[in-house]
Amino acid sequence: MEKLIVRGPAVLKGEIRINGAKNSALPIIPAAILADSPITLENIPGIEDIKMQIKIIESMGARVAWIGGNSIRIDPSGIKPVTPPYELVKKLRASYYLLGVMLARFGRGKVPVPGGCDLGPRPIDQHIKGLSSLGADIRQNHGVVEMRAKLAGNKVYLDVVSVGATINIMLAAVLAPGRTVIENCAKEPEIVDLASFLNAMGGQVRGAGTDVIKIDGVKSLQGTSYSIIPDRIETGTYMLAVAATGGKVLLKNVIPKHMDPVIAKLKEVGAVVEVGEDTISVECSTKPLQSVDVKTFPYPGYPTDLQSMMTVLLTQTRGTGIITENIFEARFRHVGELKRMGADIKVEGRSAVIRGGVPLTACPIKATDLRAGAACAVAGLVAEGVTEVSGVEHIDRGYDCFEARLQSLGAEVFRIPDSQKIYAVPNRGA
Numbered sequence: 001m002e003k004l005i006v007r008g009p010a011v012l013k014g015e016i017r018i019n020g021a022k023n024s025a026l027p028i029i030p031a032a033i034l035a036d037s038p039i040t041l042e043n044i045p046g047i048e049d050i051k052m053q054i055k056i057i058e059s060m061g062a063r064v065a066w067i068g069g070n071s072i073r074i075d076p077s078g079i080k081p082v083t084p085p086y087e088l089v090k091k092l093r094a095s096y097y098l099l100g101v102m103l104a105r106f107g108r109g110k111v112p113v114p115g116g117c118d119l120g121p122r123p124i125d126q127h128i129k130g131l132s133s134l135g136a137d138i139r140q141n142h143g144v145v146e147m148r149a150k151l152a153g154n155k156v157y158l159d160v161v162s163v164g165a166t167i168n169i170m171l172a173a174v175l176a177p178g179r180t181v182i183e184n185c186a187k188e189p190e191i192v193d194l195a196s197f198l199n200a201m202g203g204q205v206r207g208a209g210t211d212v213i214k215i216d217g218v219k220s221l222q223g224t225s226y227s228i229i230p231d232r233i234e235t236g237t238y239m240l241a242v243a244a245t246g247g248k249v250l251l252k253n254v255i256p257k258h259m260d261p262v263i264a265k266l267k268e269v270g271a272v273v274e275v276g277e278d279t280i281s282v283e284c285s286t287k288p289l290q291s292v293d294v295k296t297f298p299y300p301g302y303p304t305d306l307q308s309m310m311t312v313l314l315t316q317t318r319g320t321g322i323i324t325e326n327i328f329e330a331r332f333r334h335v336g337e338l339k340r341m342g343a344d345i346k347v348e349g350r351s352a353v354i355r356g357g358v359p360l361t362a363c364p365i366k367a368t369d370l371r372a373g374a375a376c377a378v379a380g381l382v383a384e385g386v387t388e389v390s391g392v393e394h395i396d397r398g399y400d401c402f403e404a405r406l407q408s409l410g411a412e413v414f415r416i417p418d419s420q421k422i423y424a425v426p427n428r429g430a
Helices: 022-034 048-059 093-106 125-133 163-173 189-200 232-245 256-269 304-314 334-340 370-382 392-396 402-407
Strands: 002-008 013-017 039-042 063-066 072-075 108-112 136-141 144-149 155-157 179-183 212-216 225-227 248-252 272-275 279-283 320-324 344-348 351-355 385-390 412-417
Touching (some): 002 370, 002 392, 022 039, 022 048, 022 093, 022 163, 022 189, 022 232, 093 125, 093 144, 093 163, 125 136, 125 144, 125 155, 125 163, 163 212, 189 225, 232 279, 232 370, 256 272, 256 279, 304 320, 304 334, 304 351, 334 344, 334 370, 370 385, 370 392, 370 402, 370 412, 402 412
Parallel strands (some): 013 248, 155 179
Antiparallel strands (some): 002 385, 002 412, 039 072, 063 072, 136 144, 179 212, 248 279, 272 279, 320 351
């Protein structure tokens, strides 16, 4: 167990290159075992969730090798319909993509109910409904999902917009005979990325990025090479961190269109945002920032994964801002940690009321989940003094070399064993 030591206040300045998208790579890696020959995936982030997903498919017989810094080669020839170990699956919610993959490849399978961040109830009923519509017989026994089916294309209407359910149905339908039509599906860029990958293997997927996806099942999928899109959540994390610290940073290897809701809110608070072909520049060094109201929604709305980061930013603005969380009901757990630092925040149901302009003071705080962990670290950057952030394992699940990348922007952030006591952190250059 480790913790981060963060000295504030800091001003982030410089350039940073964004990694590949975690939420694209997590379904694309198991999708690769649908192919009949090896797959090469590029721009893969070296984060713990990705390493866990690789371990899971390796436990089923796939052979995976890292080739270069951010590329992997997956040989699916040895894959078998074995039940992945619970000790692996319980650590990763995205392990549920094996439901669609195993049905498509083997017509049967058993997958333990997945784990991941505790963000409140996140049932897989829409996954089961969609897969059942394709002909699957699915039962849950003692924490294990058991499936058997001879899949065939069909019409599926999702009762609620679900990224995970949309992906699982796509994975199952790509090899199912006939046409599958998914209505009221998710529109996230990661859905489009998965569709592009399936098509690169020989699939026939149309409409990704809209609320209706049509899939004509094919008999087989072939090996290919594919590069993952940049991570829009990592991009947004650094954009908001720059704004909160009053810095100026150029972000490279981004898709600006994916960042439209974040760019709009940053401009509303008073940041200067300039967009290039594959770059975004954020500067907040010349204007006082103003509070805004934010509501999280499925894409193309403001992302729930950047809600905690926006909370930190709003502690540094003039006036009072309100954040309404419409996706996960347990996504305000970071608020208690920010209040320990002096933040004036009141949570009322699904809304948090943040009074800006109240200085934050360093103290020991804890990351309660992945995105909250990044927000806690940034709170340490804007606070006066030395902040200890425990629960760093949460941050490692979604951010590659997080403290080193912050250091490259001028921050004083260090990782030490959780048991180590901090009596003083030397000033830079001392």
